[in-house]
C-alpha cells in the first residue's frame with residue numbers, strides 16, 4: 001500500500017482503512033505524548049513528500065472581489081489527499097468546495113499558497129493536469145444537449161486519447177454500471193438524474209488516476225447512489241485511482257477513507273470517518289460536523305461573543321480545542337495528520353511522526369520528459385479530431401440555426417442591393433410657371449423646329465420654360481403645378497413637395513436678351529432670366545439629387561436646342577466637360593460605393609455573432625471548463641472552431657458575392673480569387689474578434705453589448721458610408737487602425753478599379769486583416785490561458 005506522508009506524518013492507506021491498527025495520533029493522550037516529543041524530532045513536510053500525495057494543498061488563500069471588498073473563500077487551507085484514497089469534501093453550501101476543486105484541476109489560481117496534484121503543479125508542462133490524468137465532473141451538467149449518450153462519451157474518450165474501440169467497450173461498462181438508458185438517446189431528452197449520470201460516466205470513461213466529482217450523487221436514487229459508491233471503492237482499491245468527491249449527503253461519506261470538513265475557508269478536520277465519530281463522540285458525521293463548527297466558533301468567541309448562545313447549547317466532548325490551545329511556538333503547517341487535524345488557523349501543529357524510511361516512501365512521480373517538439377506543439381491530433389467532430393456535429397444537429405446562418409447574409413445583401421443607393425424618382429416638385437400660367441396647352445408647339453432665324457441668326461425662343469420642364473419631367477415625373485408662389489410654398493411647408501420652382505413671367509425673353517446682349521442686360525432682365533428654386537433642405541441626399549436633376553435638365557434642354565438648330569453639341573453647355581470616368585461608370589450610384597464595405601461588414605459581424613455565441617454557450621454550460629480540465633488547450637479550441645466555421649463562412653461569402661455581382665450586377669472588375677480571399681479573411685478576422693469578445697465577456701448580455709457597441713463605430717469610421725478624407729483628422733487616424741478600413745479600400749479598388757494584389761492599396765488590405773487576425777487570436781489564446789478565477 002502506498003505510504004501517506006504529510007507534514008512528516010507517514011500513514012499508509014491500511015491505516016486509514018483500519019483505524020484501530022493505525023499508528024496515527026488519534027487520542028488526546030497521544031496528543032499529549034506528541035506534544036512532549038515534538039521538541040525532540042520535529043519534521044516538516046518537504047516538496048518530495050508533497051509530490052507523493054495525489055493532491056497536496058498548502059496555505060491556500062483565495063479571494064473573490066476587490067481588495068477593498070474581498071470575499072475570502074480559502075483562508076490558509078491545507079489539504080492532503082493520499083493516493084488511492086476516497087476523499088469526501090464536505091461543507092456548507094457556498095463554503096468554497098467548488099472553488100477549491102477548480103484550483104486543484106488548474107482552472108482557477110490561488111492568490112497565494114501552493115497545490116501539488118499527482119506529483120506536479122497543475123498547469124506545469126508534463127504534469128498531465130489539466131489533462132487525461134484527471135477525470136472531472138463539474139457541478140453543472142456540462143454536456144451537449146444535442147449529442148447522444150454515446151457521442152458524449154466518445155467525445156470525452158477521444159480527448160483522453162482513447163481509440164474508438166476502447167471507448168465503445170467502456171461505454172458498455174458505464175451504461176451497465178450507471179444504469180444509463182440506451183446509448184442512442186439524446187442527452188437533452190434525459191431526466192436531470194440521468195444527465196448527471198452521463199456526466200459522471202464522461203468523467204470515468206478514461207479510467208483516470210484522479211477523479212474529481214463535484215456532487216455526483218445529486219438527483220440519484222439511494223440504490224444507484226450505493227452502486228456508484230461501491231464502484232468508487234472498487235476503483236480505488238488497487239491504489240492507482242484517487243477520488244475527491246463533494247456531496248451534501250454527509251452520511252454517504254462514511255464510505256470515504258478521509259473526510260475533509262470545510263468551514264470558513266479552512267478544514268475543521270481531515271480525518272477518517274470512523275476516527276472522526278470516535279474522537280468527537282458523535283452519533284453521526286453530521287453530529288461531528290456540528291460539534292467541530294461549534295469548536296471553531298469558540299475560537300472566534302475569544303474575539304467576539306456573538307455566537308456564545310449557540311455554542312453553549314451544544315454538548316461537546318471533553319477535548320481541548322487544539323488550535324486554540326497551541327502556543328505560537330508549537331504552530332506549523334497542518335493537514336493530513338490523521339487523528340490530529342483540527343484546523344482553526346492557517347497554522348497548526350508541527351507533527352512529529354516516525355521518520356519516513358526509504359522503504360515506506362514512494363518516489364515522487366516523475367514529470368514525463370517532454371521533447372522540445374512536444375513542448376512547443378500547440379495542438380494534439382486526438383484533441384483536434386474530437387473538437388472538430390464535436391463542432392461539426394453541433395452545427396449539423398442545429399440545422400435550423402445553420403440554415404439561418406447561411407441565409408442571413410443572403411437576405412442582408414439582397415436588402416442592401418434593393419434598398420440602398422438607387423435614384424429616387426417621382427419626387428413631388430412644385431412648379432409655378434408664370435410664363436404659361438400653368439396652361440400647359442401653350443407648350444404644344446413643335447419643339448423640334450429650330451427657333452433661330454436662318455438668315456438673320458436672330459433667336460426667337462418661344463416659352464423656353466416648356467422645353468425645360470419637358471426635360472425635367474423625364475428625370476422627375478411628379479411635377480405639380482401651382483398658380484402662385486405662395487400656394488406652392490405653403491404646400492411645400494406642409495411636406496407635399498420637396499422643391500419649389502418658380503419661373504418668372506418674362507423668363508424666355510429675359511434669358512434671350514441676356515444671352516444676346518449681356519453688356520446691356522439690366523437687373524430686371526437678369527432677375528427675370530433666372531428660375532428661382534426653394535429646396536427642402538432636411539434631406540441632404542434628396543436635395544443633392546434634385547439639384548443635380550435641375551442642372552442636368554437645363555443642360556439637356558440647351559443640348560437639344562443645339563441639336564435641332566444643327567449647332568455643335570456642346571455649344572451652349574458649361575465650359576467644363578466631364579469625360580468618361582477613369583474608373584467606375586458615369587452614372588454610378590451609392591450602391592457601388594457602399595457595397596465593398598457592406599459586404600465586409602456583413603461577413604465580419606456575422607462571424608463575430610456566430611463565434612462569440614458558440615463559445616459563450618459552450619462556456620456558460622460548463623462544457624468549455626470541462627474540456628479545458630480534460631487537457632484541451634485554448635489554442636485547440638480556437639483552431640477547431642476556425643476549421644469548422646471557415647466552411648460556413650466560405651459558403652456565406654460565395655452566396656453574398658453571387659447575390660451582389662451575379663444577381664444585382666454590382667461592379668466587379670477585379671480578380672475574383674483575390675476578392676474571395678479578402679472576403680473570407682475578413683470573416684476570419686470577425687471570427688477571431690468573436691473569440692476575443694467571448695473571452696472578455698462573462699455573459700451573453702455583455703458580449704452582445706460589446707459586439708453591437710463595436711458595430712456602429714466600425715461602420716462610421718471605416719469609410720463605408722462616407723469618405724474617410726472628410727472626417728476629423730483624429731478620426732482619420734483612428735480609422736486607419738480599424739480592421740475594416742484598409743480591407744474596404746482594398747475591396748473597392750479591386751471591384752471598381754479592377755486592381756490586383758500588386759497595388760499598395762490592395763495588398764495593404766490583406767496585410768491589415770492578417771495583422772488583426774493575429775492580434776485577436778493571440779489575445780484570445782492568452783486570455784483563455786491566463787484569465788482564471
Ligand SMILES: Nc1ncnc2c1ncn2[C@@H]1O[C@H](COP(=O)(O)OP(=O)(O)OP(=O)(O)O)[C@@H](O)[C@H]1O
Nearest residue numbers: 064065073091092093094095096097098099100139
Ligand atoms: N466567479 C466568482 N466570483 C465571485 N464569487 C464567486 C465566484 N465563484 C464563486 N463565488 C463565491 O464563492 C463562494 C464559494 O463558492 P463555491 O461555488 O466554491 O461554493 P461551494 O462550497 O461549492 O457551494 P455549493 O455546495 O453550493 O456548490 C460563494 O459565496 C460564491 O458566491
